[in-house]
Amino acid sequence: MEGTVVIVGLGLIGGSIGLSISQENPRANVIGYDINRKETRLAMAMNAISEIGTDLKQDIERADLIFLCTPVFQTEKLIDEISAWHIKDNAIITDVGSTKKRIMQKAKVFDEIGCPFIGGHPMAGSHKSGVAASKVLLFENAFYLLTPGNSATDFHVEQLKKWLAGTRAKFLVVDPMEHDEITGMVSHFPHIVASSLVHQVKKVHAKQPLISRLAAGGFRDLSRIASSDPVMWRDITMHNTEVLKSLLIGWQDEMNKVVNLLEQQDSEEMYLYFKEAKNFRDDMPILQKGAIPSFYDLFVDIPDYPGIIHEITGHLAKEAISIVNIRIMETREDIYGVLSISFQTEEDRKKGEACIRSTTSYEVFTV
Numbered sequence: 001m002e003g004t005v006v007i008v009g010l011g012l013i014g015g016s017i018g019l020s021i022s023q024e025n026p027r028a029n030v031i032g033y034d035i036n037r038k039e040t041r042l043a044m045a046m047n048a049i050s051e052i053g054t055d056l057k058q059d060i061e062r063a064d065l066i067f068l069c070t071p072v073f074q075t076e077k078l079i080d081e082i083s084a085w086h087i088k089d090n091a092i093i094t095d096v097g098s099t100k101k102r103i104m105q106k107a108k109v110f111d112e113i114g115c116p117f118i119g120g121h122p123m124a125g126s127h128k129s130g131v132a133a134s135k136v137l138l139f140e141n142a143f144y145l146l147t148p149g150n151s152a153t154d155f156h157v158e159q160l161k162k163w164l165a166g167t168r169a170k171f172l173v174v175d176p177m178e179h180d181e182i183t184g185m186v187s188h189f190p191h192i193v194a195s196s197l198v199h200q201v202k203k204v205h206a207k208q209p210l211i212s213r214l215a216a217g218g219f220r221d222l223s224r225i226a227s228s229d230p231v232m233w234r235d236i237t238m239h240n241t242e243v244l245k246s247l248l249i250g251w252q253d254e255m256n257k258v259v260n261l262l263e264q265q266d267s268e269e270m271y272l273y274f275k276e277a278k279n280f281r282d283d284m285p286i287l288q289k290g291a292i293p294s295f296y297d298l299f300v301d302i303p304d305y306p307g308i309i310h311e312i313t314g315h316l317a318k319e320a321i322s323i324v325n326i327r328i329m330e331t332r333e334d335i336y337g338v339l340s341i342s343f344q345t346e347e348d349r350k351k352g353e354a355c356i357r358s359t360t361s362y363e364v365f366t367v
């Protein structure tokens, strides 16, 4: 595709959109804006954008495609601001915000002036913020939800999908209310649960400081998303208040049920409680294939010696195989540790496996 693309907000998501649009559409002019100058410069250095914008109004007025990639309160303000400007005929305006009901209400202003606004929400990301964490394939295989406004035709939706083809996401048109109910349950509510779990640990930590050094396993998995940007999550929860209130009331009932099982020492019901949850989760297709994609992991049995990570990453780097994470899962005296290496694609995992097999004698396996 050719044309001028403007991205406002060059953080994790704006940066990832910029990377995939720029790589897939080399003839497009991708102009980036961020209130934080460091993000803009880094986005330029990473080739997520081809130009650093200097006059937002002028660039919006000549754009063919406009992405609003800011926290949702800011997105609302930008919609107000931009709708007063002269947008090019058939230019598409879209956002990436995690909520859609209030954004689509605000974006009705574009219907009044006949501008196609298409709400967007790529259902993948990370607890990390900022353009430095962005990735060209951040949304690969993830659902990318779309909520077209009244002025957006099927043609506009298809155009937007073409622009975003490089994300390799799976697009799905949904109703904004339905969107907020579903994402409230599977994304926004878990975020509150993760943060409340950390608050709980913080309270105990005052009396038992060792707790923060021993917290691992389940706590680490469940609390990861509590490290996300608090501004972004403040905005999301303020946008999706009613859905979240009702989910939290249901959660309180659920916790009371568990308190009762414990008080009554009802081991049979307690077993069923865990078993039913396990069965339901194990059958969820989304967690098997990934709407929020799990990375492609490879495990290596390694001897526990200093420099082992450097050795393995050195072999991978020589063959230009990118990894997204690496960690030693187990190191105890006299036994081998297991190194877990995460790749972004299955292809990279296969290349990584072949590379480690050919350059070391360590056992390599997947699960």
Ligand SMILES: NC(=O)C1=CN([C@@H]2O[C@H](COP(=O)(O)OP(=O)(O)OC[C@H]3O[C@@H](n4cnc5c(N)ncnc54)[C@H](O)[C@@H]3O)[C@@H](O)[C@H]2O)C=CC1
Pocket (backbone or CB within 6 Å): 008, 009, 010, 011, 012, 013, 014, 033, 034, 035, 036, 039, 069, 070, 071, 072, 074, 096, 097, 098, 099, 121, 122, 123, 124, 125, 126, 127, 128, 129, 130, 131, 229, 232, 236
């Ligand atoms: N982080 C995630 O995993 C996901 C986030 N989202 C949504 O994407 C949006 C962006 O999130 P992230 O990229 O993670 O946040 P981020 O914090 O990494 O990036 C946001 C950027 O917007 C900039 N910004 C804020 N107000 C601005 C303004 N008025 N003009 C220009 N730049 C401005 C900030 O300086 C920052 O660089 C949010 O609405 C969020 O709900 C959607 C899917 C996943």
Ligand SMILES: O=C(O)C(=O)Cc1ccc(O)cc1
Pocket (backbone or CB within 6 Å): 097, 098, 122, 123, 124, 125, 126, 127, 187, 225, 292
């Ligand atoms: O880090 C994670 O696992 C996330 O859940 C990221 C995320 C955050 C916000 C969204 O709207 C969608 C995905």
